[in-house]
Amino acid sequence: MQNSLLNTHVTTIDGEATTLEKYAGKVLLIVNVASRCGLTSQYEQLENIHKAWADRGFVVLGFPCNQFMGQEPGSEEEIKTYCANTWGVTFPMFSKIDVNGEARHPLYQKTDSRCAKRQSRRTRAVFTNEW
Template identity: 55%
Template sequence: MAVREVPINSLAGTRIRLREYAGTAMLIVNVASECGLTGQYTALERLHRDYRTRGFTVLGVPCNQFYGQEPGDPVEIAEFCSTRFDVTFPMTEKVEVNGQGRHPLYDGLVEAPDADGYRGDIRWNFEKFLVTPDDVVAARFAPTVEPDSPEVRAAIERVLPR
């Protein structure tokens, strides 16, 4: 199933229509509020603001599967993201990214390899997937790769709509 055809809800519980992002590039990231990598929200927001007028968005996907590092309810998650990191990019409901309860959004994403050839289960919070405007997973980045690193920015530049 294409990424933009997968039904998913926002943190507020309303349906996010990912097909409304057709023609734009997306960086899909499983996020957590109590992780050592949580500071990446700053760089994710910077990317979102730097590229949104050029056909790009970040999509944050809260997940609590890694040592319970996203324990909050939707209101707490939204408040944390807005007050601590001024997040303006869309955020989904909290989902599972691995195992039998894996959200369908991640079924296709986990098959994409990263630069080292790794494919499969999400390894940790803040694993990133770059999806092209025509719904192809163009790149996968390990959790420790900073969102605004030169390699991520170059990959985004390559897939932005012309």
């Protein structure tokens, strides 16, 4: 459990240090988001998904990121206000993080390494017919 995603230290959009342990047993959609992106309207879709499936244990977690053409330059307070007032976001939002590079947040390090492992196994299976 030491390497579990649930043990990962994160900071809420309000500045509270926490882990993802309170989401144990839930299905998580971890999304990097940006307020000045061509896909910003997806906040509304993410909120709709969150509301539709929350009672079944599905949770959207939003992690703002400014690494893609500077599309999330605001402060946490600006991001929180924008998301709530413009898109009605109620799903949990966290502080701005890096999702790529040397300063990549540990959450994305863990998800990337797990996806890479699964992908490599799948690729091996495809090429060797080991289904």
